[in-house]
Every structure is written in C-alpha cells, then in structure tokens.
Amino acid sequence: MQYWLMKSEPDEFSIDDLQGRPKQTEHWDGVRNYQARNMMRDEMRVGDQVFFYHSNTKVPGIVGIAEVSREGYPDHTAFDPNDPHYDPKSDPDAPRWFMVDLRYVRHLKRTIPLPELKADPALEGMALVRRGNRLSVMPVTEEQWRHILTLE
C-alpha cells in the first residue's frame, strides 16, 4: 500500500466533482510534468490511497481521500487538438502522457489548510511544503499519511 497527494484546482476539478461522477470515479488527465507522469505510469497501484488537494483557491489544502482504481494508461486528451491539454508530440503509438483513474473515498472532516501543514514539524521534508514546490503528484510516507489524518 502506497500513499500519494494529488493537486487539483477546484474550479477545474474538485473533490465534489469526483464524488458526483458515475461510480464516483474519474480519470486524472492533463498532467504534463514528467516526474508526475512517471509516478502515474510506473508506480501507482490499484488501491493506493491519495490525498486530494485543492490548489489555487482561497484556502488551499487537503480536502479528502481518493484511491487508485486503474493504473497508468495513456492520457487521450494529449491526442485531441481541441483539448486544452493537447500535445502534438504525444503519439497514440508512443504516448508521452499517462493518467490513472481515481475513485472517491471520503471528504476529510475539515480542510487541512496548507499553512497548517507547513507549520507542522512532523511534516518537514514533505514535498508539498518545500519551497517553490510545483509537483502535482507526489508521494506521501505512511508516517505523514497517518499524522495528517490525526489533524482532521
């Protein structure tokens, strides 16, 4: 069992959107960063637990939990010229970008705001709180996972 954190702008796709999808499941498309791509393509496994993080919003923070329901497969939005995430360099025969499917698990009892995560000594070293971090998919250790759940 592995743990992850994935960011989304709630104006684009929120945890409420995920909860409202058929089977409470949606594919996580549009990631165009190689580090994040590699984790989705190579490392994430069905059943892995994911913190759902809202970025670029009034109160950025962890809002809930999802789980991986399908392992990495090609991100088809890269093939569609009409899609905002279109990438002409991604070929269906040699896809450059990958995604996973996530299934909604639950909301946290409250949003754990970013400043609180940053101020927490137990979370020092977590990728999320490192300066200038822009990764949209990152690993979370089991210790960090458990600790964050004590904060809700």
Next chain:
DNA sequence: GCCAACGTTGGC
C-alpha cells in the same frame, strides 16, 4: 492581480 519558482524550449 502580482510575482517567485521552476520546467521547457530553442538558438548558438
């Protein structure tokens, strides 16, 4: 809306 941090692109 501003802007720091960072990744990518492309000229050389």
Next chain:
DNA sequence: GCCAACGTTGGC
C-alpha cells in the same frame, strides 16, 4: 551542452 527567454504553477 549552455543558458536566456518564455510559459506555467500556485501562494499570497
């Protein structure tokens, strides 16, 4: 292979 220019992310 270097690095300046540029675009994007995302907190504030």
